[in-house]
Amino acid sequence: MSLKTTNEIDIVRANSSKINDVDFDNLSFGSVFTDHMLVCDFKEGQWGKPVIKPYEPFMIDPSAKVFHYGQAIFEGMKAYKDDNNDVWLFRPDENYIRFNKSAVRMAMPEVPENVFIDGLKAILEIEKNWVKKGLGNTLYIRPFMIAIGSGVIAQPSTQYRFMIILSPAKSYYSGEVKVIIAEHYSRAANGGIGAAKAAGNYSAQFYPQKLAQEKGFQQIIWTDDATHTKLEEAGTMNVFFRINDTLFTAPTSERILDGVTRKSLIDLAKREGINVEVRSVLVDELVAAAKDGSLKEIFGAGTAAVVSPIVGFQYQGDYFELPKIENSIALQLKDKLTKIQYKLAEDTFGWTVKV
């Protein structure tokens, strides 16, 4: 992909940097932001000039459509620093393409490459000191777009703001992850917006998630809303199941996000000679496999957590603990993927892009 830089971005530098105030060893995910942000507004049918300027709050009208109708989408990406102090992105074209697919589904304007990709490159160039070396250290990248047009009528906005903000991060999840299989609540409808990274998909999960946590589970494995028989996603991640030595993951659909980590893990597993089947796993199959011992692993896959191993699941009141295994495919794949991202292993796929 092309990452050409244009001279079409205005840059207003911060007077001073907050970087020395940040404890990079004790970062709470997504809570600290770098010195700058990228802002690009859409109005009167076209995108304006992107501006990189100091990170700061901005003014918005109380009637802005994002507040009332939830017209908002985002992406999650990461930048990595290798041992030579070079900064790398992982498959940014995938995020860019998906962002614009989300935009279409939410009736928002697509963001041009010179804003999204060149903007990303330009802000990372400025903030490269915020990307720390060492496995697990990343700069989490949050491109997003919100409807800033005013008016409380349920129609698409005519004005939008695209922004990129950056947050230094260590790993996303920690501790043992026990999950509960959704028997009532759902994250997506057929013909709905489940495949888009639309803001509303996430808050819709908060209440069921809270109920799960009250029962002692860290995550929910989502099932299809019509029958609750097909296993679809784990919290905000895609989900993989290892039964004997085969990895299963649901096909992408209108209900299931086309995750970059998911598709990379599939390719990586295939390269390693692991059998991968992309098909829906039924809840009954999972329970049977847990009972007969053929269920070896369950793990979530996503940009923030990379791979999140699950230690057990509950369904209809029964808890099934997964076996402790020696050769976890989840951890092997995580290791291989991470090494590619940090340029510690050869990138035979051409996934990494230098900033």
Next chain:
Amino acid sequence: MSLKTTNEIDIVRANSSKINDVDFDNLSFGSVFTDHMLVCDFKEGQWGKPVIKPYEPFMIDPSAKVFHYGQAIFEGMKAYKDDNNDVWLFRPDENYIRFNKSAVRMAMPEVPENVFIDGLKAILEIEKNWVKKGLGNTLYIRPFMIAIGSGVIAQPSTQYRFMIILSPAKSYYSGEVKVIIAEHYSRAANGGIGAAKAAGNYSAQFYPQKLAQEKGFQQIIWTDDATHTKLEEAGTMNVFFRINDTLFTAPTSERILDGVTRKSLIDLAKREGINVEVRSVLVDELVAAAKDGSLKEIFGAGTAAVVSPIVGFQYQGDYFELPKIENSIALQLKDKLTKIQYKLAEDTFGWTVKV
């Protein structure tokens, strides 16, 4: 219900009013706002003191959770002025209760009565000149709550802002409304948030709505997402069907909003001796009724439009025009409901509440 006023609201008055600049005969729905807004923030586990102050934009962090995870809910209500210059609300307790149901489903804090109801009364007292006399003139009321806490991690916010903004309005829809029955897209999942007035439910409809408009239809009649056989809502409204002399409307559910206009029309129709059946109407039934002439009317019902008659529907490529009828139940009910709201007919239900 109690509408007691407390002394617990701070009031900062605008220096001057915009009211003389507004052309009340040519209002675009939801685009003009009054001089003041009510703001009440939630943080550290509790609600602060509500403030009524001049309507104006406010500052918000780019990482505010409302932008990224869509934690946002709202209500739509109206104030009416009678011939004695008294201002009336219509069943505000219903909106208040539903608002807090939405809050629970979206993992947001419930808003106390002294903020929502007393706040409403206080701001309407200040803005009473914005409520104009005459049938069709209303002050549209938009209570809403957004997650203002910062941080790009998919968890409920710890900080929220509740606001009430007010917009003078005439009628919401105009012109002939032709609808298309949803065969692919959906507005709500089983176990999802369709029954909540959550922001994300509305933007999810924009793209299918746009496609419908490109085909010449003003609205979509939503069907259940699993089978697309049950008729559920019309655009952002509840929907009624008149077959012979019986009115049908779908029961409320997790997928269907418990509309105040919907339930008021049901009560009103029953009082008028009209047969009402609350059950799902199947698409096949509707098509059969259209073919044999027993389908007399279809209409949407909601706060903004009150009643929105539909002139025809398309399904699987066939367009069915509804008959022109003399005694429209839709228009009769609209007339009766509107007269209660404007205090032109006796309110035998006790629905109207004086501000």
